[in-house]
Amino acid sequence: xxxxxxxxxxxxxxxxxxxxxxxxxxxxxxxxxxxxxxxxxxxxxxxxxxxxxxxxxxxxxxxxxxxxxxxxxxxxxxxxxxxxxxxxxxxxxxxxxxxxxxxxxxxxxxxxxxxxxxxxxxxxxxxxxxxxxxxxxxxxxxxxxxxxxxxxxxxxxxxxxxxxxxxxxxxxxxxxxxxxxxxxxxxxxxxxxxxxxxxxxxxxxxxxxxxxxxx
Amino acid sequence: xxxxxxxxxxxxxxxxxxxxxxxxxxxxxxxxxxxxxxxxxxxxxxxxxxxxxxxxxxxxxxxxxxxxxxxxxxxxxxxxxxxxxxxxxxxxxxxxxxxxxxxxxxxxxxxxxxxxxxxxxxxxxxxxxxxxxxxxxxxxxxxxxxxxxxxxxxxxxxxxxxxxxxxxxxxxxxxxxxxxxxxxxxxxxxxxxxxxxxxxxxxxxxxxxxxxxxx
Numbered sequence: 256x257x258x259x260x261x262x263x264x265x266x267x268x269x270x271x272x273x274x275x276x277x278x279x280x281x282x283x284x285x286x287x288x289x290x291x292x293x294x295x296x297x298x299x300x301x302x303x304x305x306x307x308x309x310x311x312x313x314x315x316x317x318x319x320x321x322x323x324x325x326x327x328x329x330x331x332x333x334x335x336x337x338x339x340x341x342x343x344x345x346x347x348x349x350x351x352x353x354x355x356x357x358x359x360x361x362x363x364x365x366x367x368x369x370x371x372x373x374x375x376x377x378x379x380x381x382x383x384x385x386x387x388x389x390x391x392x393x394x395x396x397x398x399x400x401x402x403x404x405x406x407x408x409x410x411x412x413x414x415x416x417x418x419x420x421x422x423x424x425x426x427x428x429x430x431x432x433x434x435x436x437x438x439x440x441x442x443x444x445x446x447x448x449x450x451x452x453x454x455x456x457x458x459x460x461x462x463x464x465x466x467x468x469x470x
Numbered sequence: 471x472x473x474x475x476x477x478x479x480x481x482x483x484x485x486x487x488x489x490x491x492x493x494x495x496x497x498x499x500x501x502x503x504x505x506x507x508x509x510x511x512x513x514x515x516x517x518x519x520x521x522x523x524x525x526x527x528x529x530x531x532x533x534x535x536x537x538x539x540x541x542x543x544x545x546x547x548x549x550x551x552x553x554x555x556x557x558x559x560x561x562x563x564x565x566x567x568x569x570x571x572x573x574x575x576x577x578x579x580x581x582x583x584x585x586x587x588x589x590x591x592x593x594x595x596x597x598x599x600x601x602x603x604x605x606x607x608x609x610x611x612x613x614x615x616x617x618x619x620x621x622x623x624x625x626x627x628x629x630x631x632x633x634x635x636x637x638x639x640x641x642x643x644x645x646x647x648x649x650x651x652x653x654x655x656x657x658x659x660x661x662x663x664x665x666x667x668x669x670x671x672x673x674x675x676x677x678x679x680x681x682x683x684x685x
Contacts (some may be wrong), residue, residue, distance in 0.1 A: 266662075267641075267655065267665065267679075267681070268484065268654075268658060268661075269483065269653075269655070273662065284662070285661070285662035288662070288664075293644065311617055325626075357685040409625075428664060428679065430664060430665040430667050431663070431664050431679055432655060432658045432659025432661045432662060432663055432665070433661055434657065434658040434659065434660075434662060435657070435661070439483075440482065440483035440484070440647060442650070443483060443647045443649040445649075446602065446647045446648055446649025446650070447481075447488065447499070447500035447503070447646055447649060448645060448646070449503075449645060449646050450646065451645060452645050452672065452674075452675070454672070455670060455671075455672030455677040456670075456672075457667065457669070457670030457671075460667070461667075462670040462677065462679050464482075464643065464677050
């Protein structure tokens with residue numbers, strides 16, 4: 256049975272991106288550093304067509320995350336950083352070039368219709384204008400027995416969380432204070448509510464918190 | 471050598487208290503639940519003159535926290551919930567009755583002068599009008615070889631953090647989303663900066679994150 260999962264790196268003060276994102280610095284000031292631990296791992300490098308990389312706890316966690324996901328949902332801003340009509344978007348092809356690291360179906364939430372794009376390595380981008388529930392249905396159909404990742408950004412994760420669609424959270428808390436930026440949890444509706452830890456894993460550089468949302 | 475430490479429970483979305491604190495519900499809506507794990511432990515109950523309580527990982531962590539602290543600094547609002555002249559404060563004696571759980575010297579930051587108060591069990595309350603640095607100096611002198619705890623509230627912790635006085639953080643992340651309230655980290659200045667994990671400890675109900683702030 257597929258689960259709907261969020262898997263994301265945050266700063267100790269709860270930010271998934273720093274302030275002032277640009278095309279050159281899509282995660283804002285200091286935001287890219289949240290992912291230093293990811294970029295260092297062998298499984299992440301493999302999925303990006305790169306050699307080398309570290310093995311160990313962080314790598315195992317990344318490998319698990321990659322292996323279990325069969326389809327991804329993301330927001331338009333995570334896809335390209337843009338908004339509005341596609342023809343006006345300077346990054347309309349997305350951040351990842353000809354061979355994106357997903358290697359499965361990716362559903363992009365947008366208000367602007369666009370034909371699907373097939374990339375190398377098994378990644379397809381499908382643009383969904385019917386809202387978060389429609390995108391999730393398509394992703395679940397595409398994922399088979401695997402899970403659906405709600406990748407981001409924070410606003411999209413909050414929409415799915417507030418709609419009650421998220422089953423699992425894996426939050427990688429990096430030991431950094433960003434001070435400002437985009438918070439993972441902001442104005443969560445239906446709060447307060449309790450989650451359940453399914454695991455807390457320490458590595459040398461990150462605290463991996465695994466939680467389940469009771470239904 | 472004494473260290474200056476913050477030891478506090480937060481929700482998964484980073485709140486140390488819920489919204490709308492009152493005299494009856496000083497930690498705001500849902501805030502008291504952040505401390506359920508603490509209240510269940512034997513060392514916490516002992517420090518409060520209560521019998522019984524759980525042993526195990528959480529209890530060991532609480533026992534360590536209690537043992538290593540020789541003096542505490544806190545804000546006026548944490549002490550009584552009030553502000554302004556003491557004679558107008560309905561809770562001027564503080565929350566903890568005749569035998570408070572500290573059993574050491576507590577320094578309360580206030581703008582309003584007041585004579586020290588000696589309580590049973592070794593707790594003294596000293597009211598400091600000279601600012602955060604003066605309070606810390608007095609607390610370090612009182613702590614001997616032990617550590618100084620900057621207990622709260624969040625605003626006081628942020629003041630000490632921004633002034634560069636905090637050495638260690640122990641953050642107990644409870645698996646709850648509060649949605650609104652008082653954030654532990656809000657508008658941290660000098661960010662972005664990196665901390666170092668010194669331990670990540672899982673218990674059945676809480677993720678205990680231990681960090682050091684590089685100097």
